[in-house]
């Protein structure tokens with residue numbers, strides 16, 4: 001299919017580090033049509049070659065610029081100038097390629113999102129109900145429930161819900177796509193995915209990176225809005241949801257929404273942190289109270305999960321990059337009868353850096369001694385895959401090109417997750433939750449133990 005991908009925010013980190021590499025890979029693998037074009041929108045006075053030079057310098061991955069020259073065109077536009085959008089429309093309408101699918105991708109912060117989306121609608125770059133064109137939003141969708149609602153109402157004025165793609169790139173990650181298969185296609189989990197068998201769930205997204213060049217956005221967001229509201233709550237919903245009526249997009253979302261409706265937090269469990277050096281980052285207020293680390297305990301009061309703690313933990317500038325979900329199972333009644341150091345079973349859903357699954361079991365130590373040890377059944381996807389594993393954004397672009405929406409979030413999911421975050425933030429403010437400074441996650445684990453009694 002001849003596809004046009006127009007990227008607003010094309011000089012930003014996300015475009016150079018994730019979007020263009022993903023598009024390049026899909027083109028080289030012939031998963032996108034050879035006639036696919038990318039229009040990179042920016043306000044700088046670039047020619048396409050200048051733009052690509054600039055991108056090469058900022059991209060962490062090595063882009064194949066000579067190859068991209070065949071597909072990328074730079075277009076200068078001021079986001080608040082309606083006439084620029086009309087010029088863009090003329091440019092696209094008179095292009096030598098007649099595009100069958102048009103994707104308008106807004107890789108911009110929440111402050112610009114509304115104006116750009118309105119101008120795209122008013123200039124009829126995308127017309128309501130025309131399913132051959134769509135508009136895609138990066139997270140966060142809004143800054144809180146009120147702003148997200150306002151954006152959404154505006155969007156529904158100009159667009160049909162079917163034309164809206166709200167990105168949460170975690171949903172495009174291999175192991176996150178795999179959660180429902182692991183849960184529902186394996187008999188062994190059917191009776192054990194319940195509060196009588198599951199003791200706790202840990203959802204962890206640790207990062208080594210700091211805020212990079214995103215100070216202006218990050219300082220108004222913090223880890224709660226940047227990571228918990230989207231990625232961590234989405235993972236939680238996939239772990240806690242009931243069996244969907246079908247594996248169609250809407251049925252899966254219906255079940256996730258039921259989880260969000262039953263979600264509550266334990267305010268006494270909240271620990272907020274800020275990495276040492278954050279206040280010295282360029283463009284950060286010297287008295288900023290923005291958190292770069294969050295730990296909290298939540299509960300999902302459904303019959304299946306009532307009483308099971310869900311621990312959410314995310315932070316920047318930690319010693320390791322690791323995204324993982326750990327399901328800890330209860331002890332068996334027999335375990336107590338043996339005078340041996342038995343452990344609980346744990347299922348690890350490993351999302352990054354290496355995707356995979358592992359399950360820990362108690363097993364007899366081979367030989368004549370009467371001893372047990374913990375062994376791992378380990379499946380490392382990347383170790384077995386031929387070639388590189390696809391990046392989340394490759395999957396998401398492919399789905400946008402073919403109009404598949406399961407890996408994008410629906411409005412009610414966003415609405416309920418903002419409601420959860422807004423209430424939590426208000427209570428944090430009212431209860432004067434302290435912000436602890438940290439150097440590494442060992443400091444933090446000790447603080448969590450000292451403040452909440454939780455052994456993490």
Ligand code: BG6
Pocket residue numbers: 139207209226227323352
């Ligand atoms: C983004 C956040 O959504 O996810 C970033 O805005 C964060 O702050 C990133 O670094 C983490 O994604 P990943 O795929 O590297 O785990």
